[in-house]
């Protein structure tokens with residue numbers, strides 16, 4: 226075990242998915258130790274809520290300005306007991322151990338370690354956390370079209386997020402302002418979307434969409450003529466029905482997928498489980514629903530994120546069959562580490578190894594990326610060691626697969642051809 230984990234720890238991971246706030250926002254935030262581990266959309270909050278903790282209690286827990294650490298911890302302590310062994314809880318425990326030397330998270334240990342958070346403040350602290358996570362490139366979805374300016378940290382790269390375009394909610398005036406094209410007809414909208422991608426082609430790594438949060442992933446081809454009426458409704462401010470929004474979104478996704486194929490820009494699609502609580506329609510999320518889009522644009526490369534959990538079986542089949550389908554383990558290690566380890570083992574014996582990307586923490590704070598990165602290394606080592614122990618891989622082959630999954634596959638894939 227030691228050898229393989231040691232090999233994996235040496236690999237500078239190519240991180241394909243984070244939502245990191247910018248260094249400037251981080252400096253303004255000045256996260257304390259609780260915020261650093263649990264705050265800013267920290268996924269552990271969702272398990273705490275699932276276990277029965279109220280949103281008000283979480284808000285009070287994360288409030289850096291009103292109460293002391295012991296009082297704040299009391300708001301969530303009982304619920305933490307139920308969540309500490311989930312994948313999200315494990316990532317928090319790993320970050321606490323690595324960043325602050327905490328072996329057991331409670332009020333006393335957080336209070337004692339709180340001064341160490343000074344090490345992780347400012348741009349230097351932001352960078353220090355990313356260095357500890359040992360990453361060579363970090364791809365960030367900042368939910369924007371224009372990548373944020375972050376000259377301080379050159380390893381940060383950005384996606385162009387098209388969710389509002391894909392779910393039909395986009396304000397057309399913002400497209401017009403951004404591209405300089407008056408979006409008055411469906412043909413002008415097409416030109417504006419093409420322009421949007423072309424103007425950013427050189428400063429983004431990928432197109433990203435998480436429209437599975439706001440509509441079904443199911444896609445059908447919509448011709449210009451069939452979309453014209455819906456487009457006109459949207460342009461003139463008439464509220465769209467859910468069906469209208471799908472028509473406009475599917476039409477736009479078709480334009481984007483076509484253009485992305487021409488430009489060689491991959492499209493990352495959220496598939497599977499939702500973050501948060503109380504909103505997830507499981508019937509929207511299966512990777513199988515993306516099949517018509519994948520099939521219609523064979524020259525466009527699609528990355529299905531988060532292994533489509535809990536429909537991960539479908540991705541083994543889709544990625545095996547379609548040459549333009551790739552799968553990313555981002556966030557999957559922390560949603561369900563046991564299943565993700567098993568998924569990796571099945572993938573090795575089912576799908577070409579080059580089409581699987583091994584890590585993305587999906588975090589908003591670099592301190593949380595530290596926990597997710599260590600978690601991914603740990604569970605990948607377990608999966609590969611099991612392959613060795615079962616006599617299916619040599620230790621050298623396992624090490625070489627680790628390098629492929631954590632670095633080489635992504636590096637080669639995201640080089641624009």
Ligand SMILES: [Zn+2]
Nearest residue numbers: 242243244587
């Ligand atoms: Zn994400």
